[in-house]
Amino acid sequence: MNARRPHPLLLLPALLAVLGVLLPLVYLVLRALDAESSELREIVFRPRNLELLANTLLLTLGVLAGTTLIALPLAYLAARTDLRPRRLLMLLGVLPLAIPGYVGAYALIAASGAGGTIDALTGIRWPGPSGYWGALGVLTLFTFPYLFLNLHAALRSQDPALEDAARLLGRTPWQTFREVTLPYLRPAWLSGALLIALHVLGDFSVVSLMRFPTFSAAIYQQYTAAYDRVYSAWLALALLLVTGAALLLEARLMRGVRLSRVSPGGTRRPTVLPLGRAAPLAWAGLAALAGAALIVPLGTIVYWLRLETNPFAWNSLLEAFQSALGAAAVAAVTTTALAFPLAYIGSRHSGPLARLTERAAYLGYATPPLAFALALVFFTLNVVPPLYQTFPLLIIAYTLHFLAEAVGPVRTSLLKATPRLEEAGRLLGLSAPQTLRRVTIPLVRPGLLVSAAFVFLSVLKELPLTLLLSPIGFETLSRNVWAYTEEAQYASAAPYALALALSGALLTLLILRREDRRAPRSAPTRPAPPAAAPAPPKEGPA
Amino acid sequence: MKRTLLAVTTLLLAGTSLAQTKTLTVYSGRAKTFVDPVVQQFERQTGIKVNVRYGTDAQLVAAIREEGSKSPADVFWGNSMGALGELAEEGRFTKLGTALTRNVSSDYLPDNRAWVPTTVRFRTLAYNTGKIKPEQLPESILDLPKMTSLKGRIGWTVSYPSFQDFLGAMISKYGEATTRQWLEGMKALQPKDYKTSNVGMLEAMRAGEIDVALTNHYYIQRVNRLSYPIDTYFFKNGDIGNLGNATGAAILKTTKNSASAARFLSALVAKDAQTFFLSVNFEYPVIGNILQPTTMLPYSDVVKRSPRIDPTVLPKNIDKAQKLLRDAGLL
Numbered sequence: 001m002n003a004r005r006p007h008p009l010l011l012l013p014a015l016l017a018v019l020g021v022l023l024p025l026v027y028l029v030l031r032a033l034d035a036e037s038s039e040l041r042e043i044v045f046r047p048r049n050l051e052l053l054a055n056t057l058l059l060t061l062g063v064l065a066g067t068t069l070i071a072l073p074l075a076y077l078a079a080r081t082d083l084r085p086r087r088l089l090m091l092l093g094v095l096p097l098a099i100p101g102y103v104g105a106y107a108l109i110a111a112s113g114a115g116g117t118i119d120a121l122t123g124i125r126w127p128g129p130s131g132y133w134g135a136l137g138v139l140t141l142f143t144f145p146y147l148f149l150n151l152h153a154a155l156r157s158q159d160p161a162l163e164d165a166a167r168l169l170g171r172t173p174w175q176t177f178r179e180v181t182l183p184y185l186r187p188a189w190l191s192g193a194l195l196i197a198l199h200v201l202g203d204f205s206v207v208s209l210m211r212f213p214t215f216s217a218a219i220y221q222q223y224t225a226a227y228d229r230v231y232s233a234w235l236a237l238a239l240l241l242v243t244g245a246a247l248l249l250e251a252r253l254m255r256g257v258r259l260s261r262v263s264p265g266g267t268r269r270p271t272v273l274p275l276g277r278a279a280p281l282a283w284a285g286l287a288a289l290a291g292a293a294l295i296v297p298l299g300t301i302v303y304w305l306r307l308e309t310n311p312f313a314w315n316s317l318l319e320a321f322q323s324a325l326g327a328a329a330v331a332a333v334t335t336t337a338l339a340f341p342l343a344y345i346g347s348r349h350s351g352p353l354a355r356l357t358e359r360a361a362y363l364g365y366a367t368p369p370l371a372f373a374l375a376l377v378f379f380t381l382n383v384v385p386p387l388y389q390t391f392p393l394l395i396i397a398y399t400l401h402f403l404a405e406a407v408g409p410v411r412t413s414l415l416k417a418t419p420r421l422e423e424a425g426r427l428l429g430l431s432a433p434q435t436l437r438r439v440t441i442p443l444v445r446p447g448l449l450v451s452a453a454f455v456f457l458s459v460l461k462e463l464p465l466t467l468l469l470s471p472i473g474f475e476t477l478s479r480n481v482w483a484y485t486e487e488a489q490y491a492s493a494a495p496y497a498l499a500l501a502l503s504g505a506l507l508t509l510l511i512l513r514r515e516d517r518r519a520p521r522s523a524p525t526r527p528a529p530p531a532a533a534p535a536p537p538k539e540g541p542a
Numbered sequence: 543m544k545r546t547l548l549a550v551t552t553l554l555l556a557g558t559s560l561a562q563t564k565t566l567t568v569y570s571g572r573a574k575t576f577v578d579p580v581v582q583q584f585e586r587q588t589g590i591k592v593n594v595r596y597g598t599d600a601q602l603v604a605a606i607r608e609e610g611s612k613s614p615a616d617v618f619w620g621n622s623m624g625a626l627g628e629l630a631e632e633g634r635f636t637k638l639g640t641a642l643t644r645n646v647s648s649d650y651l652p653d654n655r656a657w658v659p660t661t662v663r664f665r666t667l668a669y670n671t672g673k674i675k676p677e678q679l680p681e682s683i684l685d686l687p688k689m690t691s692l693k694g695r696i697g698w699t700v701s702y703p704s705f706q707d708f709l710g711a712m713i714s715k716y717g718e719a720t721t722r723q724w725l726e727g728m729k730a731l732q733p734k735d736y737k738t739s740n741v742g743m744l745e746a747m748r749a750g751e752i753d754v755a756l757t758n759h760y761y762i763q764r765v766n767r768l769s770y771p772i773d774t775y776f777f778k779n780g781d782i783g784n785l786g787n788a789t790g791a792a793i794l795k796t797t798k799n800s801a802s803a804a805r806f807l808s809a810l811v812a813k814d815a816q817t818f819f820l821s822v823n824f825e826y827p828v829i830g831n832i833l834q835p836t837t838m839l840p841y842s843d844v845v846k847r848s849p850r851i852d853p854t855v856l857p858k859n860i861d862k863a864q865k866l867l868r869d870a871g872l873l
Contacts, residue, residue: 048868051871113749125750208737211734221701222873225702225864226604381610388609388612483574483596486742
């Protein structure tokens with residue numbers, strides 16, 4: 001590692017990433033203060049704010065509990081038991097990520113109730129999901145993969161010597177699990193939990209469909225139903241505070257965690273636990289999960305698809321598909337390009353400046369998208385009106401928001417590519433830019449591709465930024481699913497939902513295969529940065 | 543390489559010059575289903591390209607306010623008199639010429655001619671015919687909170703413009719205190735809020751989630767086509783629960799295309815578009831001589847059921863209505 005200060009030019013992208021998020025937020029504050037003091041007092045001390053706060057926190061905690069209950073057993077089954085085929089378990093753990101929350105919510109609502117898919121096919125009337133439990137259920141089912149990926153990676157990489165030692169010292173298997181394995185999983189759980197918390201805090205679509213008022217749902221409601229934006233701005237600020245608190249809490253809990261091996265030698269592969277007679281039980285659980293998270297949603301979409309009779313629907317689908325793919329492709333390129341220098345500094349330099357630089361990427365990711373979109377609306381109208389409601393602004397918003405997702409994989413490949421090769425390039429007479437082009441970039445190309453694929457998938461699914469910032473007439477898959485679902489036109493929403501789910505699944509599979517191929521034969525000696533998710537800021541390995 | 547660049551530049555230039563020919567930007571609170579066919583026909587007939595920004599009325603009112611003099615909007619096509627009146631009060635619309643409004647019924651045309659009505663609809667109560675008999679329902683919407691038997695079985699759409707207009711009209715007629723009391727009484731019956739989605743609300747009624755719902759007349763007409771067990775209940779004549787409400791369109795003062803904008807407005811009140819609105823959405827036309835389906839009450843009959851509300855007072859009361867809703871913890 002190089003402790004020298006990074007080249008100032010390399011710092012520029014970090015500066016852009018920070019300013020790009022902070023400047024609009026300043027306008028959010030200005031807009032929030034833009035009211036008479038009596039009105040402000042009334043807004044800030046509204047009892048409803050407390051109710052929203054309580055709901056938001058309860059939902060976040062509930063989803064964290066729910067996702068842990070699904071992700072931990074599933075990760076354990078996949079990583080440590082003889083349940084086969086393992087690939088199937090991995091798929092089950094990852095594929096729900098391809099279904100955006102609002103598509104999942106749409107599908108489960110359209111599946112239940114009188115006249116829903118389940119009623120139509122079996123005559124059983126299943127009460128539709130709604131309220132707290134509905135929101136909790138849907139968010140759990142479609143966000144647990146974030147936690148699964150982290151826990152699975154950690155379980156695969158844990159040195160079995162630790163557990164063996166505990167057993168030799170007389171601990172029962174259960175005690176070993178509680179006293180050795182669980183504490184070992186803490187950092188992986190924390191990073192996954194943070195991602196899920198950010199997701200729940202920022203989600204307005206699922207909670208709106210389930211009619212459960214949280215801060216994000218309230219912002220959206222104010223946005224659609226009130227003539228005045230002051231209260232929306234305040235709610236957005238409140239949500240920013242809650243998100244900030246969650247980040248601080250995670251950083252605090254992470255502090256002082258050191259899990260790297262200190263003894264010499266390699267690690268063995270983790271011990272495989274034979275399930276024996278418990279296997280059918282495990283399969284039953286897996287089947288239930290697959291049913292709720294994949295089969296019922298996809299089945300429902302296909303069922304409603306048959307009922308779509310509008311002949312123009314297919315034309316609009318093609319158009320929406322093209323714009324969605326276009327926006328996702330452009331954003332994937334810009335985001336990866338901006339992520340590269342950040343990851344480069346993070347992996348090739350050390351010291352506080354380098355760490356800060358890399359963390360700059362997480363600012364945009366942690367800012368709740370609805371709040372960020374509102375801030376950008378206020379900002380562009382006041383400062384750069386020509387950008388207002390344009391395609392470039394939408395791309396800028398995507399780039400700043402998803403930067404963190406792109407930094408992770410690029411950094412991982414940079415860490416694997418030894419700087420010695422770059423040094424050799426320089427010694428052999430290449431200039432710095434030549435080294436970058438002929439040595440560094442070819443070395444990290446796989447990482448760049450994975451980054452681009454992540455961003456592509458995320459932009460495809462993205463709703464709040466797309467909804468608030470798209471130029472006039474710009475329709476995407478996500479926008480149309482949302483517009484039709486909000487109006488309960490399930491058949492009309494079906495083609496868009498299916499296109500989204502299928503392209504999402506395809507991308508997820510591609511990423512999974514790439515990651516598979518890149519995974520080293522022996523387990524890494526320390527928890528690898530979580531594969532599919534951006535690693536949130538954490539104490540870097542010394 | 544150079545040649546490709548040249549080709550791209552030429553294409554881009556051609557694109558911008560085409561874009562400059564004639565385009566009109568419409569902010570529409572009306573749904574795409576009703577707007578698209580009319581826009582397409584207008585584009586074919588006039589060669590003017592129309593860009594439509596869709597949103598709820600409130601969202602577009604807020605956007606027009608935020609955008610101020612930089613607003614790209616030429617036309618505002620609103621879903622409610624409240625939103626139209628609000629922007630009109632702020633002096634954001636141009637006064638329309640008499641040629642445009644000559645054939646339009648004067649019932650809902652504002653005196654200042656800041657906007658022209660495009661269709662008329664009425665508030666009603668939808669009920670599940672399998673669960674409720676019309677005799678059980680109150681004569682006035684003011685008595686709806688007394689129906690404790692309906693606790694948890696009522697649907698409404700608090701964020702929907704027509705609902706907020708109705709609430710604003712209630713304030714105009716009975717004052718803030720009575721309206722607040724009515725809201726509190728309703729809240730005690732734990733109504734289910736379907737935000738802006740009347741379609742979603744009636745789907746929920748079909749699914750058995752609720753038995754009665756406050757909605758606009760045409761939503762019931764639309765689901766009746768699908769033979770849902772849902773029917774229309776009008777309160778007694780002149781009751782605020784039967785409020786008539788117009789959708790309408792206006793030209794923004796900030797427009798640079800006032801001629802195209804005026805042509806677009808004329809197209810909206812022409813026979814073709816008016817027939818289309820009636821046939822696809824069962825909304826009452828604003829010009830005469832258009833045949834109505836027999837399932838709908840004749841306009842002359844239904845208009846008597848609605849109370850008369852001064853449209854110029856309405857906008858001020860929409861703000862009050864939104865405040866009451868917030869105070870009650872509903873918005």
